[in-house]
Amino acid sequence: MRLRPRTSRIVAGVALVCCALLVGACGAADRAAVAEGALQERDPYGGDLAAEGAPKPGGTLLLGMDREIVSFDPTVQNSNMAAPAVYDSLMKLTPDGKAEPYLAQSMETTDGGTTWVLTLRPGVTFSDGTPLDANAVIVNTQRHIDTVSSPAHPFAERITSMRAVDPLTVEFVLDGPFGDFPVVFGQPITYGSLGLIVSPAALQQYGDDIGRHPVGAGPFTFTEWVPDSRTVLTKNPSYWQEGMPYLDGLEFRPLPDTETRYASIENGDVDVVFGGYNQELVRASQNPNLRIYYGPGNAGEYLYFNFNKAPFDDRRMREALISSLDLNALAASQYSGRLVSATSLFTESSPYHTAAASDAWPRYDPERARGLIEEYRAGGGDPDFTFKTTQTRVPFGEFLQAQMAAVGIDVQLQFYDLAQYSSSVVQSNDFQLTTWISAFDTPFPGASRLLHSGGNTNYGKYSNPQVDALLDEAATTSDPAVRTNAYQQVEWLVGQDLAMAWFSRSYLSTITKPEVKGIDRYVSRDMFYATTWLDR
Amino acid sequence: MADTLSAPPTTTAAGPATRRGGSRRFAVRRVRKRLTHLLLVLLAVTFLSFVVVDLLPGDAAVVVAGDNATPEQVQQVREELQLDRPVLVRYVDWLGGVVTGDLGRSFRTGQPVVEALAQRIPVTFEITIIAQLLALLVAVPLAVYSAYRPGGLVDRTSMTIGFGAAAMPTFVFGMVLIVLFAGGVSSILPATGYTSFFEDPVENIRSIILPCLTLMIAEAAVYRQLLRSDMVSTLQEDFILMARSKGLGPARILFRHALRPSSFSLITLSGVNIGRLLGGTVIVETLFAIPGLGQLIVQAVFNRDYMILQGALLFVAVAYVVINMLIDLLYLALDPRVRRDA
Numbered sequence: 062m063r064l065r066p067r068t069s070r071i072v073a074g075v076a077l078v079c080c081a082l083l084v085g086a087c088g089a090a091d092r093a094a095v096a097e098g099a100l101q102e103r104d105p106y107g108g109d110l111a112a113e114g115a116p117k118p119g120g121t122l123l124l125g126m127d128r129e130i131v132s133f134d135p136t137v138q139n140s141n142m143a144a145p146a147v148y149d150s151l152m153k154l155t156p157d158g159k160a161e162p163y164l165a166q167s168m169e170t171t172d173g174g175t176t177w178v179l180t181l182r183p184g185v186t187f188s189d190g191t192p193l194d195a196n197a198v199i200v201n202t203q204r205h206i207d208t209v210s211s212p213a214h215p216f217a218e219r220i221t222s223m224r225a226v227d228p229l230t231v232e233f234v235l236d237g238p239f240g241d242f243p244v245v246f247g248q249p250i251t252y253g254s255l256g257l258i259v260s261p262a263a264l265q266q267y268g269d270d271i272g273r274h275p276v277g278a279g280p281f282t283f284t285e286w287v288p289d290s291r292t293v294l295t296k297n298p299s300y301w302q303e304g305m306p307y308l309d310g311l312e313f314r315p316l317p318d319t320e321t322r323y324a325s326i327e328n329g330d331v332d333v334v335f336g337g338y339n340q341e342l343v344r345a346s347q348n349p350n351l352r353i354y355y356g357p358g359n360a361g362e363y364l365y366f367n368f369n370k371a372p373f374d375d376r377r378m379r380e381a382l383i384s385s386l387d388l389n390a391l392a393a394s395q396y397s398g399r400l401v402s403a404t405s406l407f408t409e410s411s412p413y414h415t416a417a418a419s420d421a422w423p424r425y426d427p428e429r430a431r432g433l434i435e436e437y438r439a440g441g442g443d444p445d446f447t448f449k450t451t452q453t454r455v456p457f458g459e460f461l462q463a464q465m466a467a468v469g470i471d472v473q474l475q476f477y478d479l480a481q482y483s484s485s486v487v488q489s490n491d492f493q494l495t496t497w498i499s500a501f502d503t504p505f506p507g508a509s510r511l512l513h514s515g516g517n518t519n520y521g522k523y524s525n526p527q528v529d530a531l532l533d534e535a536a537t538t539s540d541p542a543v544r545t546n547a548y549q550q551v552e553w554l555v556g557q558d559l560a561m562a563w564f565s566r567s568y569l570s571t572i573t574k575p576e577v578k579g580i581d582r583y584v585s586r587d588m589f590y591a592t593t594w595l596d597r
Numbered sequence: 598m599a600d601t602l603s604a605p606p607t608t609t610a611a612g613p614a615t616r617r618g619g620s621r622r623f624a625v626r627r628v629r630k631r632l633t634h635l636l637l638v639l640l641a642v643t644f645l646s647f648v649v650v651d652l653l654p655g656d657a658a659v660v661v662a663g664d665n666a667t668p669e670q671v672q673q674v675r676e677e678l679q680l681d682r683p684v685l686v687r688y689v690d691w692l693g694g695v696v697t698g699d700l701g702r703s704f705r706t707g708q709p710v711v712e713a714l715a716q717r718i719p720v721t722f723e724i725t726i727i728a729q730l731l732a733l734l735v736a737v738p739l740a741v742y743s744a745y746r747p748g749g750l751v752d753r754t755s756m757t758i759g760f761g762a763a764a765m766p767t768f769v770f771g772m773v774l775i776v777l778f779a780g781g782v783s784s785i786l787p788a789t790g791y792t793s794f795f796e797d798p799v800e801n802i803r804s805i806i807l808p809c810l811t812l813m814i815a816e817a818a819v820y821r822q823l824l825r826s827d828m829v830s831t832l833q834e835d836f837i838l839m840a841r842s843k844g845l846g847p848a849r850i851l852f853r854h855a856l857r858p859s860s861f862s863l864i865t866l867s868g869v870n871i872g873r874l875l876g877g878t879v880i881v882e883t884l885f886a887i888p889g890l891g892q893l894i895v896q897a898v899f900n901r902d903y904m905i906l907q908g909a910l911l912f913v914a915v916a917y918v919v920i921n922m923l924i925d926l927l928y929l930a931l932d933p934r935v936r937r938d939a
Contacts, residue, residue: 125789129896131705138663210662210670210677252665272707287716288706289896290791290888316789316886321775324788325886328780331789480655480901488659488671510665517665 099401100342100568102410105356106156107580110592116579120595121310125325125334129289129315132272135259136204136211140251142335143292143313146590148277149301151179151198151256152247154583157412158503160247163589164193164256164278164301166229168246174238174539179246181229185301187260188282195225200261202233205253212253215517216245216506240539241505249587252506280306280591289315300591307579307594323572326351332577332595335586336570337498343397345572352573356584357401357408357566358500359507364562365495365521372444373493373521377433379559381444382494383423385430385468386461388564395456396565403563406508406552413504413548418556422563430468446493447473449486454496487520495520500567502583504548505536512555523560624929631922635915642914643695643907644688650903651684657901661704678704691907700911701904710908713893718912720791721889724805724881725874728812729867735813736820741851743821744828744859752825759818771811771884778807789886808885812878816870820863827859857931864931868924872917876909 124142131139133147153163162168166180185193205217222234235242246256263276275283278301281294292313296306314331316322323341326334327348336342345351364382366373373379392400404422407414423429434444450458458474465472477486486492499518501507509532510516514524528551535547555561569586579592658675659666666674675681694701700710743752762770775781779788786807792800831837832855840850879891890909897906 132707138661138666209673210666212663212665214670215667270707287888288703288708288713289892290716314790314886318883318886320772321789321884321886324775324780325790328784328788330779330787478655479899480657480660481653482655483664484656484659485654487664488656517667 098399100339100346100355100357100399102356103346104354104580105582105584107354107582107588108578110579110581113578114596116307116592116594117596118307118594119309120597121312122308122333122577122590122593122595123331124311124313125316125322125331126313127315127319127322127335127337128317130286130292130313133275133283133286134272135201135213135250135254135257136208137272138210138212138251138253140249142586142588143294143311144250144257144275145279145587146281146294146311147275147279147283148257148259149279149589149591150247150254151258152243153589154244154247154502158244158505160243160503163247164258165246168243170240170242170539174240174242174537175235177233177235177242178226179231179233181231182301183229185278186299187263187276187278188297188299189260189262189276190299191260191262192228193258193260193278194228195231196228197258197261198231199223199225200264201258202255204264205255212251213245213255214253216242216253217255238537238539240544241503241536244503244505248503248506249583249585251585252501252510281308281311284310302591305591307592308590311590326572326574329574333571333573336568336572339396339399339565339568341572342568342570343399345570346399350575352575352577354571354573354580354582355568356410357403358502358569358584359407359411359504360499360501360511360561360563361401361403361408361566362496362498362564363403364564365492365497366523366559366561367490367493367495368522368524369490370493372437372442372446375437375442376559377437378442378444379562380423381430381433381437381468381470382465383559383562384426384433385464385470386562386564387425387427387464389425390464391457391460391564394460401566401568403566405563406512406555407504407548408566411504412545413552415549415552418549418552421553421556423559427468434468434470444469445471445473447475449475449477449482449492449495451479451482452476457496490520490522498567500569500585502585508532508548508551509536512551512560521561523555523558525554525558525560528554528558528560624926627925627929628922631918631925635918635922638918639911639914643692643911646910647688647691647903647907648684650901650906653898653901655901656680657704657903660901691904695911700908703905704902705900710904713905714890714908714912717888717890717893717909719793720887721875721878721882721891723794724808724812724878724887724889725871727805728809728816728874729871731809732813732816732820733863733867735817736824737856740821740824740828741856743825744832744855745847745851747825747829755821759821762814763818765815767811767815768880768884770814771807771881774807774811775884791885791887791889804885804887808878808881808887811881811884812874816867820867823866824859824863827862828855831855831859860931861928864924864927868920872913872920875916876913 126142128140130141130143131137133141133144149164151163151165152160152168155161166182168177168179170177179198181193181195187193202217202220202223205211205213206220208214219235219239220233221236224232226232248254250257258277259271260276263274264271267274273286280297280300282297284293284295286292294311296309300306316325316334319338319341322334323344325331342353342355345353366379368374388400388402392398404419405414437444448458448461455476462472462474486495510518512519512523512528513532514529531547531551535544538544571580571582571586573580576596578596579594581589581592658671658678658680662671662674691701702709703713739751739755743755746752775788778786787804791804794801837850837855840854876891876894878889879895882889882892893905894909897909
């Protein structure tokens with residue numbers, strides 16, 4: 062169809078208005094990102110409860126999650142942000158990577174880590190009125206032992222016997238010393254927790270359907286779950302902590318799209334969002350009407366080298382790759398200039414980190430990279446490779462391709478949807494180089510999973526007997542000094558081996574309206590909701 | 598699924614009028630034929646989707662077990678989901694369930710598929726229907742007036758804006774609306790979320806305004822264009838000249854005489870669109886975080902949740918055929934000449 066001059070002017074006008082609107086939308090993000098420098102840690106474990114004043118009771122908190130709940134069953138693999146609200150946790154992780162009692166009264170070993178005695182608080186009941194006693198803990202732990210697919214199965218498997226010494230005391234006997242055993246009762250549900258206790262009566266009633274009808278002893282009770290829409294929890298009137306929770310209810314909504322998730326908190330549709338990426342954290346940190354909670358955490362965003370395949374089975378090529386990545390360029394192009402760079406396994410504030418490990422990490426040095434690649438070529442190796450990742454990481458793939466081209470390596474890019482990536486690339490070890498995001502709170506089991514030969518997230522099949530021995534020692538010992546030393550050595554060794562290419566910490570954050578107080582969280586974002594209150 | 602689409606009926610020269618009873622019999626016959634059709638289409642669609650989904654790279658058991666799973670854990674999940682059995686056996690099993698009203702359970706959440714569909718369908722249905730009505734409400738008067746004064750100001754302006762709107766991707770328009778009304782320029786509507794009508798009617802309306810606007814704009818543009826050109830040719834027919842010479846006013850001529858015979862293409866297209874949108878509002882649903890059917894289907898594909906996917910596809914196929922059947926019957930009501938066809 063031919064447009065008359067006047068019509069085409071109108072078309073141009075409309076197009077111009079549309080463009081202006083779009084540019085306006087993008088411009089806001091750009092302006093927010095002008096500030097220089099890496100994102101700073103801010104209240105990684107939550108707010109200062111004492112300084113926030115006397116809590117006001119009442120109100121319902123709306124929370125936006127970046128992914129939908131799969132199940133409330135602790136034996137089912139998923140990251141359920143609402144599960145701690147329903148169950149609480151027997152133990153709770155501390156900033157120095159240990160665990161302290163929370164719903165439990167104490168957890169002690171009598172013989173250096175093989176026998177553990179867990180004591181429960183008297184008078185704690187599930188929201189159905191039945192007691193949270195030794196028997197309940199045993200029933201729940203047995204489920205993890207029996208269910209091979211439970212994420213906590215590998216830990217539960219180590220229990221050789223357990224018995225109720227009295228109604229409030231459970232004794233676990235393990236197959237050997239395991240100093241970090243209490244951590245397993247406090248870690249996030251994603252890694253498999255033995256500390257989320259379901260009412261045995263409810264288990265009896267619902268059987269395998271317990272994941273959709275949870276009953277626990279947490280500050281809130283389960284009311285309703287409409288998948289992909291909302292999960293509604295209501296205040297538990299018989300909660301064990303006197304006077305808590307302060308809120309009347311919680312409503313979780315899945316907001317998987319990063320843009321709309323951020324729009325929701327900015328617009329005030331929700332009170333809290335769980336952020337997963339750099340972009341939303343950067344924008345929130347610039348917005349005076351929002352409050353952020355963020356800690357870089359251990360590991361973060363990194364590349365897996367495949368140790369079973371050329372060219373990265375050769376240390377020279379691993380070093381060449383790390384030396385040819387210009388993190389400043391990456392920060393500027395994809396992290397709004399606010400990249401939190403990573404040069405070691407553990408984050409700088411961790412007691413298991415040493416400055417020496419970071420100092421020894423290769424710096425950006427394309428000259429050196431070219432030399433190493435030449436050497437590798439001269440030895441008959443082919444340095445070209447394929448980089449496989451998910452469809453959401455296209456810009457990163459292109460960045461890598463350009464950086465490698467600058468040092469003379471030809472990189473093929475292959476993108477997959479998440480399911481295909483999981484099964485055909487990662488789980489089947491069919492890659493040369495791939496990328497990953499994972500932040501862990503505590504060195505155990507995080508470091509073992511990632512670096513131990515046969516660790517379940519050691520997808521690149523890195524293997525160093527010395528590292529294995531140190532990781533085993535660290536998990537086994539009950540002596541904090543031995544443990545710290547072992548992890549520091551692990552960090553040093555995997556840095557020397559260039560087991561992974563660390564490049565950035567993760568950006569797991571909690572973004573709230575300023576009137577949300579009493580936030581209590583892990584760096585990996587799991588939250589405890591008893592202390593949360595609304596100042597409105 | 599091309600054979601399930603109703604082609605606009607071809608009208609032949611008027612013959613002797615049929616008796617009323619004859620037309621009812623005819624309608625019944627038509628419905629019966631359509632139902633047989635429906636069964637065949639459903640068998641084909643479900644079998645094909647079952648096989649295709651099975652051929653998708655990416656192992657459902659791995660996805661359900663999670664990235665942290667050991668090979669033993671994956672194997673246990675595979676056995677629990679019965680994915681170790683051949684695809685044909687699983688299909689026959691599933692079909693047996695469908696006959697008894699059991700569509701199985703979600704691989705991931707264990708939610709019964711029937712329950713998941715019952716939660717999603719009303720949401721998508723509401724948005725789709727309201728968006729369609731809005732689109733027609735905007736398009737029909739504009740088209741009628743544009744046909745009445747072709748080349749006039751209304752015609753040219755609505756065409757230009759319409760082309761612009763139809764050319765813009767849905768999600769861009771959605772984001773523009775978010776910037777304008779939900780957090781950017783003003784903050785008067787929610788950016789995300791959905792509230793059921795039975796829970797809070799006002800919130801319900803507020804939560805669907807932006808999604809419906811996003812969906813309707815391109816539809817309205819196409820509808821206007823279609824109806825306008827059909828109407829322009831109808832207005833050149835003899836019976837319009839006749840009506841005009843009888844001295845009838847323009848409004849009566851346009852709405853009583855010209856609109857009905859001009860609306861066949863429009864009705865066909867809007868029927869096809871409703872069917873298409875029932876499973877295809879995914880962009881809008883994702884953008885505004887609305888728990889509808891489109892989102893369910895896409896999530897099911899990404900998570901390799903075959904049971905949810907099968908159930909949803911079954912519903913979309915049934916809806917498609919049923920809507921087209923209704924439109925087929927609507928032709929009978931709209932134009933007596935169709936009743937003599939076939």
